[in-house]
Amino acid sequence: YNWKKIKDYTDILFEEFEGIAKITINRPEVYNAFRPLTNKEMLDAMAICRERQDIRVVVLTGAGDKAFCSGGDQHAKGRGGYVDADGVPRLNVLELHHAIRSLPKPVIAMVNGYSIGGGNVLNVICDLSIASDNARFGQTGPKVGSFDAGFGSSYLARCVGQKKAREIWFLCRQYTAEEALDMGMVNKVVPFDKLEDEVVDWCRTIMMRSPLAIRMIKRGLNAELDGQRGLMEFAGDATLMYYLMDEAQEGKNAFLEKRDPDFEQFPKFP
Ligand code: 2NE
Numbered sequence: 001y002n003w004k005k006i007k008d009y010t011d012i013l014f015e016e017f018e019g020i021a022k023i024t025i026n027r028p029e030v031y032n033a034f035r036p037l038t039n040k041e042m043l044d045a046m047a048i049c050r051e052r053q054d055i056r057v058v059v060l061t062g063a064g065d066k067a068f069c070s071g072g073d074q075h076a077k078g079r080g081g082y083v084d085a086d087g088v089p090r091l092n093v094l095e096l097h098h099a100i101r102s103l104p105k106p107v108i109a110m111v112n113g114y115s116i117g118g119g120n121v122l123n124v125i126c127d128l129s130i131a132s133d134n135a136r137f138g139q140t141g142p143k144v145g146s147f148d149a150g151f152g153s154s155y156l157a158r159c160v161g162q163k164k165a166r167e168i169w170f171l172c173r174q175y176t177a178e179e180a181l182d183m184g185m186v187n188k189v190v191p192f193d194k195l196e197d198e199v200v201d202w203c204r205t206i207m208m209r210s211p212l213a214i215r216m217i218k219r220g221l222n223a224e225l226d227g228q229r230g231l232m233e234f235a236g237d238a239t240l241m242y243y244l245m246d247e248a249q250e251g252k253n254a255f256l257e258k259r260d261p262d263f264e265q266f267p268k269f270p
Pocket residue numbers: 029030031033070071072073074075091093114116117118119140141144146147148
């Protein structure tokens with residue numbers, strides 16, 4: 001595939017091909033663990049994906065054949081969070097969780113190896129997950145002094161069920177790609193050398209579907225878990241669609257023309 005660079009970063013690669021944006025965590029020496037800078041760069045890339053109308057699907061992956069992402073970089077973990085050059089402890093991966101859920105376009109995890117700790121939380125939060133047969137999944141928090149009781153637990157439980165989610169977090173074991181498939185943590189498993197082909201194929205199929213319909217489905221599925229914030233985003237898109245209608249234009253025009261609006265002319269559906 002003819003991936004073209006969108007922007008230069010330190011910790012990630014950001015490329016595009018035929019409407020697909022690919023964000024690759026590029027820290028193979030630490031199995032693609034993230035530090036605050038990595039998350040800051042992924043957030044910047046996600047913001048570009050949101051703005052650019054020609055980007056229809058986003059793929060998240062890791063560099064190399066060993067790991068998708070091994071979670072927070074343990075070398076950067078200080079007191080109170082992960083620490084970069086500025087010395088401030090942060091947990092800004094949570095902002096990335098929100099960006100993935102809030103992006104009105106599908107985000108697909110292309111899981112090319114270990115999907116561990118906060119890395120597996122990213123896999124879980126993506127809308128769809130396609131894994132290579134060498135991938136291994138698991139949470140490590142209670143073993144290494146961490147936990148994600150947010151989407152990393154609640155949405156995981158929506159995917160695999162409450163009992164399995166508790167097992168995954170309480171025991172901190174690893175699971176094969178086939179086990180992850182069986183429990184609903186990924187959508188499909190393919191041989192490693194077919195992984196990108198499969199993901200591009202899924203992206204191409206999605207891009208033949210109605211973007212607005214997919215956007216509303218994502219909003220609706222999110223809203224169930226996201227409470228008032230989810231409803232706000234669902235409602236925001238309802239407003240977007242209302243603004244596309246003559247009825248909304250009439251209200252604005254009447255104000256600007258200093259007359260009463262004529263809403264009688266519009267259909268009232270049963
Ligand atoms: C991923 C795993 C299971 C791989 O094991 P193995 O034996 O195949 O490889 P190895 O030798 O452990 O790792 C290869 C290199 O990558 C580094 C290692 O230190 C090693 O480097 P060298 O010693 O050869 O120089 N590496 C791997 N993961 C790293 C990490 N997360 N940070 C820094 N360096 C890392 C095995 O490596 C593993 O279990 N990794 C740790 C996974 C982990 O516990 N992640 C953090 C969980 S907490 C978290 O992510 C989190 C959260 O729970 C809530 C909010 C935010 C974050």
